[in-house]
Amino acid sequence: MINKIFALPVIEQITPSVSLRKIDELEAIVVDHPQARGSFTLQGAHLLSWKPAGEEEVLWLSDNTPFQNGKAIRGGVPICWPWFGPGAQADLPAHGFARNLPWALTAHNEDESGVSLTFELQSSDATRKYWPHDFTLYARYKLGKTCEMELEAHGEFEVNSALHTYFNVGDIADVKVSGLGNKYIDKVLNASLGQLTDGVQTFPDRTDRVYLEPEECSVIHDASLNRSIDVIHHHHINVVGWNPGPALSVSMADMPDEGYKTFVCIETACASAPQKATADKPARLAATLRVAKKA
Template identity: 80%
Template sequence: MITKIFALPVIEQITPVISRRQLDELEVIVVDHPQVRASLTLQGAHLLSWKPAGEDEVLWLSNNTPFKDGKALRGGVPVCWPWFGPAEDKDLPAHGFARNLPWTLSAHDEDANGVSLTFELKSSDESRKFWPHDFTLYARYKLGETCEMELEAHGEFECTSALHTYFNVGDIADVKVSGLGKAYIDKVLGGEKGELADGVQTFPDRTDRVYLAAEERSVIHDANLKRTIDVLHQHHSNVVGWNPGPALSVSMADMPDDGYKTFVCVETACVSAPQKASTDKPARLAATLRVAKKN
């Protein structure tokens, strides 16, 4: 899918390294810079891919995901906002509406090191179908050797949120994630609380855990691709670790049956307690990704 995106015809050359293209029903912003290649959809301000020069693709994107208006994309970095997980009202979309609505590209910049992009979503008649509040939400990406992501939410409300990042791995059986702390809520077991003895998570089967006291840095150790990836968290209360395992993977139409084998989600999140946004102080959530070591 990522190869396909970079082969799409250019509709608008915004700058020498930033272009606008179209994949099925969705507009895609493509970054092709000497230091980094990346792609994002205007729907959801959704980062699809990020590949620093000389590295393997860092993010995972499903080859089965449909690029349709209003349909959530499977992979990359979905923006989960203003709620995480299922809504109290079962008619509302899981993980909020921000990832399903069109945003605007409000600013962009570039230099020798990479590209910066700012996307904006404002309350509208469409958003009020899901949520009554007035808001302005910004998603900022600074893409180069590292990937810096930030959500900034303005208004008067409470929200939960996550940067639901899918990382490309060689084989989930050879992956472990450290720096998660001990305490977690196990969503596979209906919200039971548990403890990791050493703060290191492996993924032998379906895993869906909200870590309650994670460190500022999570590390993905990928023995198969012989690299580690640092995930630096800011303004978060939680880190979420997720992999659907074989049974759930088979049941998901937008994922290959064996898709679970080649990704792990390590999500910077505010889940266990809502954030408050006020006129004086926006709510923020941020993460920085970097390929730390390659053997």
């Protein structure tokens, strides 16, 4: 799927490294820079892929996901905002509306180290159907040898949010994640409290955990791809570790039946408690990704 995106015809060459293209119904921004390749859809300001020069793809994107107006994309980095998980009412979209609406590309810059992009979403009649507040939400990215992501929400309200990052791995059976802290809410087991004994998470089956005391950096140890990935969290309360396992993976139309084997989600989040945005102080959530080393 990612190779298909880079083969799409160019609609507009915005800068030497940044172009506008279209994948099915959605406009896409493609970054092809000496330090990194990456891609986004304007819907959701959704980072689909990031590949630093000389490395394997860092993010995972489903081959089955639809690129249709208003439909959530499976993979990459969905922006969950202004709530995380199911909506307060049954007719509200899961994980909020920000990932399903079109954003505007409002700023871009490139230099020898990489490409920076800013996307913007403002309150509108479309958002007020779901949520009564006025807001301006920025998503800023810098793609180079590292990947920097930041959400900045202006207005007066409380929100829950997550950068729901899908990481490409060789085999989920060979993945361990450290730096999560020990205490977690287990959403597979009816939100019961759980405790790691050694600070290391593995994924033998369906896993959905909201870690309550995470460290600043989570490390994905991937024995199959012979690498580790640092996920450095900023302004977060939680880190979420998720993999659907085989049964749920088969039930999901936008995921290959064995898709669960080749990704893990380690999410920078404010899930167990809300963040407050005020007129003086925006709410922020950010993460920095880097391929740390090859074992």
